[in-house]
Amino acid sequence: MDNYLPINSNSLRTDTQIGCDLYLYVKTIADSRYILYCRGDTIFENRKREMLLDRNISRLFIKKDDQQKYYEYLENxxxxxxxxxxxxxxxxxxxxxxxxxxxxxxxxxxxxxxxxxxxxxxxxxxxxxxxxxxxxxxxxxxxxxxxxxxxxxxxxxxxxxxxxxxxxxxxxxxxxxxxxxxxxxxxxxxxxxxxxxxxxxxxxxxxxxxxxxxxxxxxxxxxxxxxxxxxxxxxxxxxxxxxxxxxxxxxxxxxxxxxxxxxxxxxxxxxxxxxxxxxxxxxxxxxxxxxxxxxxxxxxxxxxxxxxxxxxxxxxxxxxxxxxxxxxx
Ligand SMILES: [Fe+2]
CATH class of the missing domain: 1.10.3210.10 (Hypothetical protein af1432)
Structure with missing residues (x-):
């Protein structure tokens, strides 16, 4: 958990490249883990956003080391x-x-x-x-x-x-x-x-x-x-x-x-x-x-x-x- 940071999925614009990998946090009775949801070098497409909306997910995660890339994205x-x-x-x-x-x-x-x-x-x-x-x-x-x-x-x-x-x-x-x-x-x-x-x-x-x-x-x-x-x-x-x-x-x-x-x-x-x-x-x-x-x-x-x-x-x-x-x- 310590290596990941939550971000608000609302801050992501569709049809843009975020620049850092995005993860979903999945918790089951057996265990919990982070699953890659969208790679940083691909386009964050509308269907990805829709899927989050459908499932009522507003929180995604990024790796702590990618923090700077995410902030750059926000600024740009x-x-x-x-x-x-x-x-x-x-x-x-x-x-x-x-x-x-x-x-x-x-x-x-x-x-x-x-x-x-x-x-x-x-x-x-x-x-x-x-x-x-x-x-x-x-x-x-x-x-x-x-x-x-x-x-x-x-x-x-x-x-x-x-x-x-x-x-x-x-x-x-x-x-x-x-x-x-x-x-x-x-x-x-x-x-x-x-x-x-x-x-x-x-x-x-x-x-x-x-x-x-x-x-x-x-x-x-x-x-x-x-x-x-x-x-x-x-x-x-x-x-x-x-x-x-x-x-x-x-x-x-x-x-x-x-x-x-x-x-x-x-x-x-x-x-x-x-x-x-x-x-x-x-x-x-x-x-x-x-x-x-x-x-x-x-x-x-x-x-x-x-x-x-x-x-x-x-x-x-x-x-x-x-x-x-x-x-x-
Ligand atoms: Fe001062």
Missing amino acids: NFHEIITDARIPPDERTKIVYSAATNLVKDLFNDPRAGSIKRTKTFAYNMVDYILLEGRAARSLLNIAIHEYYTYTHSVNVAAVGTLFAKELGFEDEDLKHFCSGILLHDVGKTRISTDILNKKGKLTKEEFDEIKKHPEMGVEILKETGNVFTDEYIVTSQHHENYDGTGYPRGLKKDEIHRCGRIARIIDVYDALTTDRPYAKAIRPFAALVEMKEKMLNCFDKELFVEFIRFSGPYDPRAKPRNGDYIQN
Whole structure:
């Protein structure tokens, strides 16, 4: 069982070549085993899909070693999958999320031109998905992540940020650059030692100085790729700038920080607080908003922060106020 991973058969398009072998899991009283259902180098034909539908089978399996091939398939067919009305919205969201996480994982493992370009393309598709799905895409917000990795963090921030920016009335094109910027915003961390990034205790001044370099290192990495970016640079370089000028790397304040940078600051903090990190446990979304308001208000553009509270409040079932919790505008 350990060598196989389940995948949702809805993510497979008929008349395409999946690129990895697909298996059925068959259990009888005597034993259980995996049976080859469709070879990766053959076409996944409609009759194969029909057969699964007839038998009410929605779960197929792939070999763990083939995981990368499957994700490549998802990415290459992403647009068709997310616009396929036969796939229930929740499942589409899960597909978007898992493909995004895998992509950003690649990006952080090897941040070169190829993976950065893939991230950009993916961000544009993800925005299409959010525009298309409207409220259903909000379920992206509810996918729980229990482990902290920079790449899952980036995917969370991108989902929250893009939905929020859409609510603020961003034009479609701006939304794409913003989403792509947010997926890439922490790429500079790949040039910082993981000992520092994953340190459990308090950072020394030298270690923190090192961390502070990641926004500008990120911009450098983007420039090295030769891709054309716009707001991506801003989000990457400004997501740690505080509204009152106490942030890094440049200590910009108020309007010196681009609106995209001010939004990125808010959602970056929100997601960090609501996700398990090496040095702190996740807190509930509503508690995160309270903490942001009470301890970090100086970091944010207050008007945008109030908008963000409005945006995140009513939709997150876990964000309901508990006794004694309240937010004042
Ligand atoms: Fe960062």
